[in-house]
Amino acid sequence: MKVRVTIREVAKEAGVSLGTASRALNRTGRVSDKAIAAVTKAARQLGYEPDAVARSMRTRSSGVIGLLVSDLANPLYATIITAAETTFQEAGYALLVASTHNERTREKVLIDAFRGRRVDGIIMGPCETESPELVQRLAKDLPVVALDRDVGPGSTGIQVDHYGGAKQATEYLLNLGHRRIAMLTPGLDLRPGRDRIAGFEAAFQGRGLEPLSKLIRAEKSSMEFAFSDALSLISSEDGPTAFICLGTRILAGVLQAIRHSGRSVPDDISVISIGDTDLSQLFSPAITALRWDLSVVGEVAAQLILKQIDRQHNVEPPEHVRIATQLVFRQSCGPVTLPAMSQQ
Amino acid sequence: MKVRVTIREVAKEAGVSLGTASRALNRTGRVSDKAIAAVTKAARQLGYEPDAVARSMRTRSSGVIGLLVSDLANPLYATIITAAETTFQEAGYALLVASTHNERTREKVLIDAFRGRRVDGIIMGPCETESPELVQRLAKDLPVVALDRDVGPGSTGIQVDHYGGAKQATEYLLNLGHRRIAMLTPGLDLRPGRDRIAGFEAAFQGRGLEPLSKLIRAEKSSMEFAFSDALSLISSEDGPTAFICLGTRILAGVLQAIRHSGRSVPDDISVISIGDTDLSQLFSPAITALRWDLSVVGEVAAQLILKQIDRQHNVEPPEHVRIATQLVFRQSCGPVTLPAMSQQ
DNA sequence: CTGTTAGCGCCTTCAA
DNA sequence: TTGAAGGCGCTAACAG
Secondary structure, three states: OOOOOHHHHHHHHHHOOHHHHHHHHOOOOOOOHHHHHHHHHHHHHOOOOOOHHHHHHOOOOOOOOEEEEOOOOOOOHHHHHHHHHHHHHHHEEEEEEEEEEOOOHHHHHHHHHHHOOOEEEEEEEEOOOOOOOHHHHHHHOEEEEEEEEOOOOOOOOEEOOHHHHHHHHHHHHOOOOOOEEEOOOOOOOOOHHHHHHHHHHHHHHOOOOOHHHHHHEEEOOOOOHHHHHHHHHOOOOOOOEEEEEHHHHHHHHHHOOOOOOOOOOOOOOEEEEOOHHHHHHHHOOEEEEOOOOOHHHHHHHHHHHHHHHHHHOOOOOOEEEEEEOOOOOOOOOOOOOOOOOOOO | OOOOOOOHHHHHOOOOOHHHHHHHHHEEEEOOOHHHEEEEHHHHHOOOOHHHHHHHHOOOOOOOEEEEEOOOOOOOOOOOOOHHHHHHOOOOEEEEEEEEEEEEEEHHHHHHHHHHOOEEEEEEEEOOOOOHHHHEEEEHHHHHEEEEOOOOOOEEEEEEEEHHHHHHHHHHHHOOOOEEEEEEEOOOOOHHHHHHHHHHHHHHOOOOOOOHHHHHHHHOOOOHHHHHHHHHHHHHOOOOOOOEEEEHHHHHHHHHHHHOOOOOOOOOOOOEEEOOOHHHHOOOOOOOEEOOHHHHHHHHHHHHHHHHHHHOOOOOOOOEEEOOOEEEEOOOOOOOOOOOOOOO
């Protein structure tokens, strides 16, 4: 157990007072060059390392940002986290992470834990039964950036255009002649899920059509669920000719179900993935996917936090960044070819 | 900006002294039930939340663990992180994460940053040109768990049996008649890479054969590299009849190269993935893969840290946990069928 | 059992 | 420009 060297010892070694040492090290206030030189040398000699905890105590700022998501292992979040961490690292901030597992109570506990640790800001991912009030109240105390949450105009956030993306994807399938399109997305009560459904329906209504509501499924994001769900849909009468699937896990389940039922993509069934992951890119056939830049989400989230910190958390107007989506055309979608079937 | 309520105010509200309030809240030392009741009530009334920073300052323990990996977005690490975080959360610890991007200097800086923040322990993933001394020195100061690093017997760590796994995978291919087996793994100077190569060679030598060294490639873990590498291998004379690929990215590149060259899996070329990801599980054909339990790695790492903390970082003998691998047989491997070709 | 006191290491006034 | 002193909020040691 090595004993830490304190600024006190550095000061003594440099032959100055504690206060001067502090000012010299932080280049704050007026200090003579001589003092700076002496202190710097002493610090290096002794291997001095400032105690961030003590400093936080004094300055009321920890240099730590908290990040709260439902599941750290989710590849979508993982990318966001990396980008955010890199940005924070450059700015000298550290990143504290935690999983809410989509539990509201846990989310509260973790927020309190973050606050207790005096984080300088919090990035929050979507969580079940989101309440705008929670975020707004929190944002009164410290910089908060909400990811894909519905927060009022009072708080800053980043929102992916799930609505427009789902609409575009659906329209693409409609153009190919599909009418019985299944939409599988979890989290109906979360903004992303809601918006996707809305975009999906808007695309239908744009041509005076009605989506088949029984083809909208909102299971948990699990491969097993998606598999059995897709399988029952496929084998049912008037089953879907196309699937729109959210994320790797659901996409995986659907692809397995299709394979299991002896159908093929895209000849029998077309598939679009919402969210572009390794699987969608590398599957054979490659899956047409709706993508958006996750690194940008992470980076912008970090920057928004830093900006709020810089401005001392002033009454800066909250910002809302909208992230666009792109439909990447690959080989998983084709025209409807089923003969002798009524078009809805 | 809400003002925080301190333990002092709680004490006053409860009509007791500061010390009693502290003891009551922490259930430490002897306190009367009456005092506990009064303090608890006052705390709740005022919405008291202990200041973790001040507490850390006093107790010299931050309740924070640092986790250092080369890339947070790597799906393998992401799973480890989640498991570790969950374990720490249960124990009341928070997790600080950072990416080294495989840069040695950055690693040092981040370790110092962690120490400055008074973390109670550090989990370190492998990093380029690992030096056992670094970890050993660090472990003198605080609990450290190294993941897949070669550390001397003096430090505790978790090591996946890459050697045995690679050996088993290679033997499987040898049994199928393959002789020209390509091994693509990054990080030759890291323990995982080294051990894989060793296991690979051991399998050959076990039958008196020699692997073709030109088929061992150790590129960076990038899809593009793997793609061009695999493509040149495939189109070269005496190209490989089987590939062993590390991880999602290299596997993806190889699969694309195979597809691009008009070959098929497993008829023309067999493929084994080291590391079982979404892609290997869900590709068609499903890819035979070497897997190990990443959740266990994360959980055990966390437990080893907690154990060291519990024992006050005593001279507890360092532990070395070995994680076994399993070869999951799927559809991507077949016997060699190329006619009229010399067997090496 | 409880109150008082002394710092943890640092930054930041306040005088000199 | 510098030194001295105060205190951030908390816990732990010591008297009562």
